[in-house]
Amino acid sequence: MFSPKPKRRQSLTVSNVLLRLIDFIASAQPCAGAFFKTMKTDSLFTDWRDKALQFESNINQVVIGQSATIRNVLIAIFARGHVLLEGGVGVGKTTLLRAVAQGLGGSYQRIEGTIDLMPADLIYYTYLNQEGRPCVDPGPLLKEGEQLSTFFFNEINRARPQVHSLLLRAMSEGSVSAFNREYRFPHIQVFADRNRVEREETFELPAAARDRFLMEINVNTPVDDAVLDELMFNPRFHDVDSLIAGIDRDSLKYYELNDISGLIQKTLEPSPRLRSYALDLWKASADPGQYGVKLSDVEMPSLIQAGASPRGMSYFIKAAKVRAWLNNRTVLLPEDVQAVYHVTMAHRIFLAPVYAYRKDELMPQLINGILDAVAAP
Amino acid sequence: MRSAGPFYSADKCFISQILKYGRFFLVYSLFLLVACSEGLPPPIERFEFETPKPFGYVIGDKIRHRLIIETRSGIHLESASLPTKGDLNRWLSVDQITVRPVSEHLSEIELTYQVFYAPLEVKMLSIPGFTLRFKQGEQSIEQLVPEWPFTVSPIHELGVRKEDGNTYRRPDATPTLISSQNAWRALSGSLALGMISGWLLAFRYGYFIGFSRRSIFSRANRQLKKLQPNELGLALMIIHQAFNQLNHKPLFKHRLSEFYRRRPEFKEIGPDLEWFFNFSNDYFFGGNPSVGADEWSALRRLCQRCVELERG
Numbered sequence: 236m237f238s239p240k241p242k243r244r245q246s247l248t249v250s251n252v253l254l255r256l257i258d259f260i261a262s263a264q265p266c267a268g269a270f271f272k273t274m275k276t277d278s279l280f281t282d283w284r285d286k287a288l289q290f291e292s293n294i295n296q297v298v299i300g301q302s303a304t305i306r307n308v309l310i311a312i313f314a315r316g317h318v319l320l321e322g323g324v325g326v327g328k329t330t331l332l333r334a335v336a337q338g339l340g341g342s343y344q345r346i347e348g349t350i351d352l353m354p355a356d357l358i359y360y361t362y363l364n365q366e367g368r369p370c371v372d373p374g375p376l377l378k379e380g381e382q383l384s385t386f387f388f389n390e391i392n393r394a395r396p397q398v399h400s401l402l403l404r405a406m407s408e409g410s411v412s413a414f415n416r417e418y419r420f421p422h423i424q425v426f427a428d429r430n431r432v433e434r435e436e437t438f439e440l441p442a443a444a445r446d447r448f449l450m451e452i453n454v455n456t457p458v459d460d461a462v463l464d465e466l467m468f469n470p471r472f473h474d475v476d477s478l479i480a481g482i483d484r485d486s487l488k489y490y491e492l493n494d495i496s497g498l499i500q501k502t503l504e505p506s507p508r509l510r511s512y513a514l515d516l517w518k519a520s521a522d523p524g525q526y527g528v529k530l531s532d533v534e535m536p537s538l539i540q541a542g543a544s545p546r547g548m549s550y551f552i553k554a555a556k557v558r559a560w561l562n563n564r565t566v567l568l569p570e571d572v573q574a575v576y577h578v579t580m581a582h583r584i585f586l587a588p589v590y591a592y593r594k595d596e597l598m599p600q601l602i603n604g605i606l607d608a609v610a611a612p
Numbered sequence: 613m614r615s616a617g618p619f620y621s622a623d624k625c626f627i628s629q630i631l632k633y634g635r636f637f638l639v640y641s642l643f644l645l646v647a648c649s650e651g652l653p654p655p656i657e658r659f660e661f662e663t664p665k666p667f668g669y670v671i672g673d674k675i676r677h678r679l680i681i682e683t684r685s686g687i688h689l690e691s692a693s694l695p696t697k698g699d700l701n702r703w704l705s706v707d708q709i710t711v712r713p714v715s716e717h718l719s720e721i722e723l724t725y726q727v728f729y730a731p732l733e734v735k736m737l738s739i740p741g742f743t744l745r746f747k748q749g750e751q752s753i754e755q756l757v758p759e760w761p762f763t764v765s766p767i768h769e770l771g772v773r774k775e776d777g778n779t780y781r782r783p784d785a786t787p788t789l790i791s792s793q794n795a796w797r798a799l800s801g802s803l804a805l806g807m808i809s810g811w812l813l814a815f816r817y818g819y820f821i822g823f824s825r826r827s828i829f830s831r832a833n834r835q836l837k838k839l840q841p842n843e844l845g846l847a848l849m850i851i852h853q854a855f856n857q858l859n860h861k862p863l864f865k866h867r868l869s870e871f872y873r874r875r876p877e878f879k880e881i882g883p884d885l886e887w888f889f890n891f892s893n894d895y896f897f898g899g900n901p902s903v904g905a906d907e908w909s910a911l912r913r914l915c916q917r918c919v920e921l922e923r924g
Contacts (some may be wrong), residue, residue, distance in 0.1 A: 508896040566898045570866045610862035612849050612896050 276502055280560065283495050287313065287561060290338050290486050297334045297478050298327045299465060300457025307452050307578050308335060310561065312424065312487070314553040315496045316449020317406050319391070319440075319582065320428040326454050328428045332387050333479050339492075340485035341384025341422060344375040348394035350436050354401040358413045376411060377418050384422045384489035391427035392437040399444045406447045422489050442541070442585060449550045450575075451582035496557075503556040505567045512611035513555075513572055517548050519605040520584050528604035530597060533590065538601075540585040547583040554579050569611045577602045655746065655753040657717070658682035666762040671730045673764075674707065675739070679721040679757065686748050689719060693745035703729035704739065727764060734765050816923055828854045829918040836915050841908040848892050851915060858922070865889035877921050884914050 291309050295302055304320075308331065311318045320328045336343035346357060357376040364370045372378075376386065388394075388402065402425065405411050410419045427448070429437075445451070457463060466472050505513070519526040521542025524535030543551070554575040559567045581598050590597055660680040669675065681689070691711070699705045708724040725739055741759035745752055813819075817827055832854040839847050855863040859871055868889070872879045891907060 506897045566893075568893055568897050569864055573864070573866075607861035610852070610856050611864075612852050612892070 276498065279495065279498060280502075280565075284561065284563065286487055293338060293482050293486065294331070294334050297482060298331045299472075300459055300462035301327060301331065301454065304331065304452055304454050306561075307450055307575075310554050310557045310575065311449050312339070312492065313496050313499060313557040313560070314449055314550070315424065315493060316550055316553065317425040317427070317447060319445070319448040319451040320426065320454055321431055321451060322428070322454030323456060324430050324432055326456050328454050329387075329389065330475050330478070331454070332385070332426045332428070333475070334482055335426070336385035336387070337479050337482045337484055338486045339384050339424075339489045340487070341489035342379030342382045343385045343387070344379060344383060345387040345389060346375050348388060348390040348392065348398070350393055350395065352394045352398055354397050357398065357401060358411070376405060376420075377413060381419060381421055383420050384424065386423055386425045388425060388427040390429060392429040392440060394438065396438055396441060399438075399441060403444055403447060406444075421493065445582045446544050446547055448582065449554060450578040452578055499556055499560050500553060503559055503565055503567055505552070505556075508612055509567050509569065509572070512569055512609065513548070513552060515609045515611075516572065516576060516605060517543055517551075519609055520580055523601060523605055523608070526605065526608045528601065528608045530600050530604060533597065537587055538590055538597075540587045543580055543583040547580065551575065551579040573606055576606060653684060655684050655687050655748060656681065656755050657684060659755055661757060663760055666760070667765075669727055669762060669764045670767045671728055671764070673727050675725045675727065675762070677723045677725070677739070677760065679723070679744075680718070681721065681744070681755070682718045683746060684748075685717060687746045687753060688748075690745040690747055693743060694721070695723065695742055700725075700740065703727060703737070729764050731764050731766050732768075734763050736761055736763050738762070827922075828857050829915060829922050833915045833919050836912060841905065844908065844911075845895065847908070847911055848895060851888065851911065851918075852892065854915075854918070865893065877924075878918075881914070881917050881921070884910075884917065888914055 287309060291305055294305050294308075298305065308318060312335070320332070322328055333343075346352070356374060358374045359371050359377070360374055361369060361371050376383070386405075391399075391402075401411065405420065405423065406425050409421055409423055410417050412418075425448075429440075457466070472478065515526070519528065521539060523539065529535060530538070551572070555567060555571040558574055559565070559571045562571070564571075577599070581602055584598070584601065585591075586594055586597065658680065659682075660678075662678040662680065664675060664677075683689075689711070694709055694711070695706050697706050697709060705726050705728070706723065707726050708722070710720075710722040712720045712722070714720055727737070729735070729737060739760040739762070741757050744755040744757060746755065747753075817830065819827065832850050835850050836847055839850075852863075855871075858875065863871055865886070868882070868885060872882070878885065887910070
């Protein structure tokens with residue numbers, strides 16, 4: 236019926252040839268290998284950190300007043316995790332994602348969540364061609380094949396749970412089954428957004444789907460008057476297309492991100508004390524009362540329905556390691572785990588139904604309460 | 613041959629005259645010496661018996677006698693010759709005997725008697741005399757203390773005033789009390805001052821239950837002094853816990869600015885705190901800490917500075 240785009244070949248750049256040479260020496264001579272390996276890692280880390288910070292700087296020039304959000308998105312990119320953005324209408328969520336997609340290069344697909352969207356709409360669509368013959372073309376998920384790097388699901392909470400289910404597999408396994416075969420997306424990163432203004436005709440994301448997102452980032456309207464003034468009066472920010480076009484395409488090569496992400500995760504080894512601290516933070520997410528956390532008008536023992544999942548905690552540590560790397564450290568500190576605790580944990584902690592309607596009020600208090608209750612050391 | 617002439621006879625006569633008058637002169641001189649010289653001083657050179665008025669005593673009154681005795685050197689009083697404390701007879705007892713040597717030869721003896729005689733009319737009584745004995749080598753010397761007569765009076769009312777055939781009795785007039793207001797004021801002031809001082813000290817050292825925050829680093833410092841330099845991890849934990857307690861929540865390096873807003877007095881040791889948190893991060897999370905005597909001393913110094921800051 237149709238075939239996806241061919242797999243991209245590994246590029247033979249000078250740096251790749253050099254790295255392969257170092258790998259060969261390392262396998263032949265273990266002592267020399269250790270030295271070269273360290274040198275290689277340091278060099279790679281420095282190069283990629285420079286690129287990452289440049290990428291962040293570029294995005295900050297396009298989407299102003301959202302530096303914390305952009306830093307979290309950058310962490311998610313290098314932790315290879317999916318991101319759920321939540322915020323009001325017109326605060327720059329879509330612009331941010333388009334800018335990220337432009338900077339990452341690769342293929343970008345987007346779908347709008349609607350109440351009548353069905354899973355098949357992501358896989359294929361049918362139409363009559365000019366000759367009047369029915370045709371089947373790949374949907375947004377399959378269209379770009381393995382080169383799909385950024386998949387943007389706009390207004391995800393308007394789609395039905397069946398669509399969420401299809402997305403689950405694509406997000407967690409990077410593959411879907413269609414037309415009697417499996418399609419793989421090794422570089423896919425899903426960005427979804429939902430606005431918090433409208434709740435009618437929306438479907439709350441199931442816990443399993445939320446758990447597959449590395450982060451849930453709240454995007455708020457900037458509060459700085461100078462930023463608001465720029466957004467209002469500077470015509471540069473009125474034309475989003477030309478704004479996005481100003482970002483260097485392929486400033487981060489999407490097909491190299493998995494490798495550097497793996498290297499970051501392998502290289503940064505948390506100390507036993509840090510492991511103990513992170514474990515306490517995890518346990519506190521399930522039983523905050525045990526750690527002395529108290530919230531006003533809340534019966535602490537009955538507050539939590541479910542704490543963070545093991546998958547969530549692995550995402551949490553992955554994000555913390557990327558933060559440490561971006562701060563030019565190979566040592567993981569408590570400040571790294573604290574910095575990503577809110578964005579990686581808030582959507583994984585499920586409040587009891589009686590408190591769920593106060594989630595927006597209670598969750599920030601709970602997260603801050605946990606961070607203020609657990610000491611390290 | 614020498615003849616015994618008149619000259620020889622004259623010489624002999626002259627010498628015999630000298631001897632005759634010389635003997636007379638010697639006897640006369642001795643007589644004068646004996647006549648002019650005093651005999652040996654007596655062993656008790658001075659004895660004075662000082663007594664109070666011999667009248668106007670009533671039952672229960674105390675009578676004090678004082679003996680002043682000056683002796684020759686080498687003479688010592690035998691204390692056994694003094695009356696013993698306690699009852700002398702049925703109405704007289706010796707309350708106190710004090711022997712006070714004033715100098716090598718001079719002593720004062722004070723005797724306090726108490727009278728328990730209840731006379732129905734004025735009556736003459738006597739404190740019995742006794743003999744003081746002194747010792748000089750083997751020789752014993754005695755000094756008589758004479759008896760002392762006095763009168764005691766009854767304390768009951770004259771017979772003219774009687775009620776219902778019974779002797780009229782009434783208590784003593786109530787004495788006017790000396791005003792104790794000033795003493796009470798002084799006592800209250802002293803107590804208030806003491807309490808305020810105690811309160812201030814307790815506040816300063818954080819002994820109040822509600823103000824335990826002022827003794828956090830004092831306790832940490834005491835714990836730190838018990839540790840050895842090789843227990844650096846424990847020392848770091850103790851200081852971290854002290855900061856966490858003071859901050860009401862865990863304190864991390866990246867939250868120091870917030871901490872300074874709450875406790876601005878700690879800003880003056882900002883560089884030390886920066887060093888502490890960097891060192892702690894290296895030790896606990898970096899896995900490659902450089903530990904030496906300098907670090908240990910720096911930790912002790914930091915804790916001591918924090919003690920001073922928390923005390924204000």
